[in-house]
Amino acid sequence: MEFELNNIPILIVDDSDMDRYILKRHLQEIDMGENIVEKIDGHSALEFLSDFENGKALYGDEFPPVIIILDINMPKIDGFEFLEQFSILRTEVAVESCVVMMFTSSERQEDKDKAFRYNFVKDYLIKGEYSNQELLQKIQKMLPGR
Amino acid sequence: MNISKKLSIIVTLTIIEISFTIWAAFQISKGATFHQLNSLHLKFNAVFSEQVVAIQRGDRMEPEVIRSTIEDIREQPIQCLKQVNILDKMIMKQIGTDYALDLCEKDIADADKALQLLTDYVSGTLDRDLLLEGLVAAAAAFNDNSTKFEAPITRTVSFIFQTMIPMVIFISLFNILFITYLSKTISGSIGDVIALLSEDSDDDSFVERIDRNVSGELKELLLAAKDRIKRDLFNREMTKELERLVDQRTVSLQRANDELAQFAYRASHDLKGPLTTTKELAKYIDQDIGSGNLDEARENAKNISSLMMRLEDLVVDILALAKADLDSGEKESVDFNELLTEVVERLSWLKQRDTVDIIQQIKLTDQPVVERARVAQIIENLLSNSIKYLNASADTPYVKVMVSDESRDIHIEIEDNGLGIPDDRKDDVFKMFKRFHPTVSSGSGLGMAIVKKHIDYMGGTIRFHSSNNGTRFNITIPKSGV
Numbered sequence: 284m285e286f287e288l289n290n291i292p293i294l295i296v297d298d299s300d301m302d303r304y305i306l307k308r309h310l311q312e313i314d315m316g317e318n319i320v321e322k323i324d325g326h327s328a329l330e331f332l333s334d335f336e337n338g339k340a341l342y343g344d345e346f347p348p349v350i351i352i353l354d355i356n357m358p359k360i361d362g363f364e365f366l367e368q369f370s371i372l373r374t375e376v377a378v379e380s381c382v383v384m385m386f387t388s389s390e391r392q393e394d395k396d397k398a399f400r401y402n403f404v405k406d407y408l409i410k411g412e413y414s415n416q417e418l419l420q421k422i423q424k425m426l427p428g429r
Numbered sequence: 430m431n432i433s434k435k436l437s438i439i440v441t442l443t444i445i446e447i448s449f450t451i452w453a454a455f456q457i458s459k460g461a462t463f464h465q466l467n468s469l470h471l472k473f474n475a476v477f478s479e480q481v482v483a484i485q486r487g488d489r490m491e492p493e494v495i496r497s498t499i500e501d502i503r504e505q506p507i508q509c510l511k512q513v514n515i516l517d518k519m520i521m522k523q524i525g526t527d528y529a530l531d532l533c534e535k536d537i538a539d540a541d542k543a544l545q546l547l548t549d550y551v552s553g554t555l556d557r558d559l560l561l562e563g564l565v566a567a568a569a570a571f572n573d574n575s576t577k578f579e580a581p582i583t584r585t586v587s588f589i590f591q592t593m594i595p596m597v598i599f600i601s602l603f604n605i606l607f608i609t610y611l612s613k614t615i616s617g618s619i620g621d622v623i624a625l626l627s628e629d630s631d632d633d634s635f636v637e638r639i640d641r642n643v644s645g646e647l648k649e650l651l652l653a654a655k656d657r658i659k660r661d662l663f664n665r666e667m668t669k670e671l672e673r674l675v676d677q678r679t680v681s682l683q684r685a686n687d688e689l690a691q692f693a694y695r696a697s698h699d700l701k702g703p704l705t706t707t708k709e710l711a712k713y714i715d716q717d718i719g720s721g722n723l724d725e726a727r728e729n730a731k732n733i734s735s736l737m738m739r740l741e742d743l744v745v746d747i748l749a750l751a752k753a754d755l756d757s758g759e760k761e762s763v764d765f766n767e768l769l770t771e772v773v774e775r776l777s778w779l780k781q782r783d784t785v786d787i788i789q790q791i792k793l794t795d796q797p798v799v800e801r802a803r804v805a806q807i808i809e810n811l812l813s814n815s816i817k818y819l820n821a822s823a824d825t826p827y828v829k830v831m832v833s834d835e836s837r838d839i840h841i842e843i844e845d846n847g848l849g850i851p852d853d854r855k856d857d858v859f860k861m862f863k864r865f866h867p868t869v870s871s872g873s874g875l876g877m878a879i880v881k882k883h884i885d886y887m888g889g890t891i892r893f894h895s896s897n898n899g900t901r902f903n904i905t906i907p908k909s910g911v
Binding site: 308388 | 698706708713736
């Protein structure tokens with residue numbers, strides 16, 4: 284399903300209210316804030332993605348999200364655990380179109396390496412250290428077929 | 430008797446034996462010398478007799494030649510007497526052969542007489558016939574002496590032979606047996622010591638056995654060796670022990686270093702978060718005021734406020750953690766009632782504080798002397814956790830603080846009916862930056878680490894028991910000045 288750039292469905296997974304708020308404002312500033320779903324941890328995000336029928340019923344064509352912006356440090360199921368379970372989910376449910384961008388304050392190389400092991404992780408964003416310009420460029424690069 | 434004494438006895442005996450044998454040999458050879466002298470005496474006497482016969486025949490007389498011959502004869506008994514020593518005289522007296530010595534003297538006297546005759550003749554006081562007479566008599570006397578000389582000498586020599594040889598044999602045998610005996614005892618002692626050393630025995634009985642069974646130099650040797658080996662072993666043990674300590678310290682240091690590195694990373698990470706967020710929010714406040722969106726701006730201003738409070742708490746706690754390792758406080762005698770009131774007052778900012786029943790039970794026999802600040806912080810941190818993590822669905826959330834003492838320790842017990850510590854996190858309780866219920870409350874994650882540091886510093890202990898019905902902490906702090 285082809286989307287306009289400013290209508291691309293985005294899922295934000297982060298436990299911090301303020302981090303989600305800030306990211307949302309950034310996305311709004313680059314005119315991509317129309318279609319955002321927020322989940323506060325890996326568990327609810329996985330539930331959301333795996334419940335395909337419900338998702339389709341609620342969101343129609345805008346489910347599943349094209350882009351998932353994923354935090355690492357979350358309670359219960361953290362970012363890496365999510366990636367692991369999501370990679371399994373991709374073989375069972377039609378969510379292969381989703382691509383992931385990590386969104387974290389951790390600059391550790393080992394965390395980057397760990398995330399990029401999954402082929403659906405396309406980029407890595409460090410909180411507080413990106414400009415709107417960079418954010419737009421990264422998202423554009425991630426989109427399938429562009 | 431010790432070994433060196435035995436060895437010196439062996440040496441002495443050997444010297445005696447050798448000396449004796451040598452002396453015996455000399456004595457026996459002396460006999461041969463006497464026979465030899467006697468032979469010479471006979472030979473010269475034969476020459477003398479011939480000379481006398483020649484003169485009787487009518488040959489020309491040469492007094493000097495005769496004199497010389499007589500002197501030759503005379504020389505032999507002189508030599509004999511020279512050879513004889515006191516011991517020889519004693520022996521000869523014993524066996525009655527000492528008249529051989531008188532014979533020698535007689536022989537010398539006879540020779541002197543003959544020489545005198547010659548001198549008289551030459552000087553003209555004696556005529557030729559008388560001289561001849563005298564000389565013939567002298568020759569006969571010499572011959573007689575010689576003949577009589579044989580027997581005693583032979584007798585003396587064979588006596589010496591008969592006594593010396595057996596004595597030498599006897600002494601040799603005795604020596605052989607005695608020396609063999611002594612060497613056997615020596616190698617026996619050494620063998621015993623070897624057996625003693627080869628046995629397994631502990632140190633005390635070993636020394637005792639040395640004392641009892643070994644004496645003299647071997648004992649000294651053993652004791653000296655034992656001490657030496659002990660010292661060497663001790664040194665080696667010390668070295669091993671020191672190396673082990675160094676290894677231990679190194680591991681300790683490495684671990685401390687790692688912990689420090691980890692702490693620095695986590696702390697800066699946790700400090701950076703609120704700062705970055707505040708930076709962004711401030712930007713949005715600016716934008717929102719500009720665009721007239723005052724409600725949004727106010728909301729964000731409040732958010733910044735609470736972020737900064739959290740940041741402040743974190744910094745305060747990091748400082749407290751660092752201070753906990755330093756020897757800062759003086760000890761004072763503490764009124765725990767006062768202390769608890771103060772602590773509860775300090776926790777008034779916790780929004781749940783009013784919903785929690787705080788129960789105090791203080792049973793102290795006196796006012797303990799402790800570092801007030803540390804004890805206050807321990808109680809405050811534990812109380813604050815109990816309040817933060819109360820079980821909202823409990824009928825009456827409470828936290829009980831019980832302080833008691835016995836002779837040497839102060840006991841503090843803090844019990845609540847809150848959410849409890851999850852089973853799988855029990856090992857993380859005192860570690861830094863660990864929060865178990867982040868959805869309920871967020872703190873610096875350092876509170877329990879600070880508590881543990883204080884308790885370790887004061888030499889106390891802390892244990893806890895927890896389930897989802899609540900948690901109980903038991904703390905023991907030794908009293909000081911006891």
